[in-house]
Amino acid sequence: MAISLYAVSVPLCKQMLNSLSAILNKAQAHASAKNIEPDALLQARLFPDMFPLIRQVQIATDFARGICARLAGADVPSYESSEKTFADLQALISKTLAFIDGFTPAQIDGNEERITILRPGTPKEKKFTNQAYLLTYGLPQFYFHVTTAYAILRHNGIEIGKRDYMGA
Amino acid sequence: MAISLYAVSVPLCKQMLNSLSAILNKAQAHASAKNIEPDALLQARLFPDMFPLIRQVQIATDFARGICARLAGADVPSYESSEKTFADLQALISKTLAFIDGFTPAQIDGNEERITILRPGTPKEKKFTNQAYLLTYGLPQFYFHVTTAYAILRHNGIEIGKRDYMGA
Numbered sequence: 030m031a032i033s034l035y036a037v038s039v040p041l042c043k044q045m046l047n048s049l050s051a052i053l054n055k056a057q058a059h060a061s062a063k064n065i066e067p068d069a070l071l072q073a074r075l076f077p078d079m080f081p082l083i084r085q086v087q088i089a090t091d092f093a094r095g096i097c098a099r100l101a102g103a104d105v106p107s108y109e110s111s112e113k114t115f116a117d118l119q120a121l122i123s124k125t126l127a128f129i130d131g132f133t134p135a136q137i138d139g140n141e142e143r144i145t146i147l148r149p150g151t152p153k154e155k156k157f158t159n160q161a162y163l164l165t166y167g168l169p170q171f172y173f174h175v176t177t178a179y180a181i182l183r184h185n186g187i188e189i190g191k192r193d194y195m196g197a
Numbered sequence: 198m199a200i201s202l203y204a205v206s207v208p209l210c211k212q213m214l215n216s217l218s219a220i221l222n223k224a225q226a227h228a229s230a231k232n233i234e235p236d237a238l239l240q241a242r243l244f245p246d247m248f249p250l251i252r253q254v255q256i257a258t259d260f261a262r263g264i265c266a267r268l269a270g271a272d273v274p275s276y277e278s279s280e281k282t283f284a285d286l287q288a289l290i291s292k293t294l295a296f297i298d299g300f301t302p303a304q305i306d307g308n309e310e311r312i313t314i315l316r317p318g319t320p321k322e323k324k325f326t327n328q329a330y331l332l333t334y335g336l337p338q339f340y341f342h343v344t345t346a347y348a349i350l351r352h353n354g355i356e357i358g359k360r361d362y363m364g365a
Contacts, residue, residue: 031199032309032328041332075243075352141200160200164209166363172340173362179341180348184243194341195334 034141035134038100038163042093042129045175048196049089050122052179056187057115067115073181082181084110086118089174090125096167097129099145100159101136202309203302206268206331210261210297213343216364217257218290220347224355225283235283241349250349252278254286257342258293264335265297267313268327269304 060067072081080088087110098105106128112118141160148154157166179194228235240249248256255278266273274296280286309328316322325334347362 031201031306032205032332033199036328037200037205037332041337044333045337075348076354079351138199160204164200164205165212168336169209169213169340169363170359172337173344173347173359176341176344177348180243180345183247184352186244191338191341195337 033134033138034100034159034163035132035137037168038137039097039129039132041168042097042171043126044196045171046090046093046122046126046129048194049086049175049178050119051196052182052187052189052193053086053115053118053122055189055193056182059187060115070182070185070187071113071115071118073185075177075181075184079177082178083112083118085174085178085181087112087121089171089178090121092167092171092174093125094128096163096171097132097137099167100140100163101132102140102143103132103136201302201306202268202327202331203300203305205336206264206305207297207300209336210265210339211294212364213339214258214261214290214294214297216362217254217343217346218287219364220350220355220357220361221254221283221286221290223357223361224350227355228283238350238353238355239281239283239286241353243345243349243352247345250346251280251286253342253346253349255280255289257339257346258289260335260339260342261293262296264331264339265300265305267335268308268331269300270308270311271300271304 056070057067059065060070071083074081091108094108095105108121112121141158143159145157145159145162146154147157155166176194179189183189224238225235227233228238239251242249259276262276263273276289280289309326311327313325313327313330314322315325323334344362347357351357
């Protein structure tokens with residue numbers, strides 16, 4: 030008995046991306062109900078040199094695509110990060126969900142010991158086994174950006190709770 | 198090939214608890230250097246109905262102990278949550294690290310399909326396989342509270358970055 034690599038990647042990313050989508054819908058509804066300029070939330074940050082909400086969501090989806098693609102040995106798609114609205118972010122999340130849902134357990138399982146190289150050929154090159162990449166690098170950062178998006182919205186008074194973060 | 202249940206639990210919790218300890222040390226040093234009352238950070242929140250830093254750290258350690266103990270089929274120790282200072286939080290993290298380090302792969306691996314029941318006999322009872330408990334419940338919440346502790350400190354101007362969150 031053991032856990033499959035797929036089980037520790039695709040479904041976890043899906044759980045959190047679905048939560049993130051629901052949380053952003055609540056934020057958009059709140060902005061609309063209170064006549065809040067959407068950018069007041071989309072561009073909100075917890076500190077001036079931190080990324081704003083919109084970028085946190087982009088990076089969370091980057092990690093979801095990067096994790097699933099790398100574990101499958103597939104190319105990591107390059108997205109433009111040109112999102113400007115809540116609708117754009119929902120489209121980004123949907124596109125990311127469709128992308129990661131395209132991977133099957135057969136494409137990912139068994140690749141634990143394959144090598145993933147981040148930023149190859151640069152001074153910041155990092156080499157990992159897939160398992161180490163997922164567990165010590167990809168997942169902690171993925172959760173970091175989802176939680177930070179949540180924290181920015183919570184800090185701005187959106188009525189969401191842990192249940193929204195955890196998903197259905 | 199597959200991932201062992203131990204590999205997805207004890208080392209991940211250790212990575213983040215060590216980071217959390219280092220981050221709290223930086224916060225304490227910052228408070229000391231700037232003559233900031235420690236409680237201004239320890240009791241800081243991102244929103245009035247969110248938990249303050251001290252509670253975020255307590256809950257993060259609760260999850261670390263709960264995850265590792267449940268997966269091993271051991272009793273989850275009950276701690277007092279009486280921490281009041283940075284030193285208390287460091288002691289709590291050390292005690293938690295020692296506790297989870299006490300589990301061996303042999304105690305955890307192979308327990309994927311055993312049933313974990315949270316809050317048994319209450320209206321909020323939840324039943325999971327160990328694998329589902331870890332992946333869909335324990336880990337997302339553990340990362341949530343570590344990240345929220347980080348976010349509270351970052352929001353209060355502590356000079357920490359993603360590298361501190363990720364650890365050495």
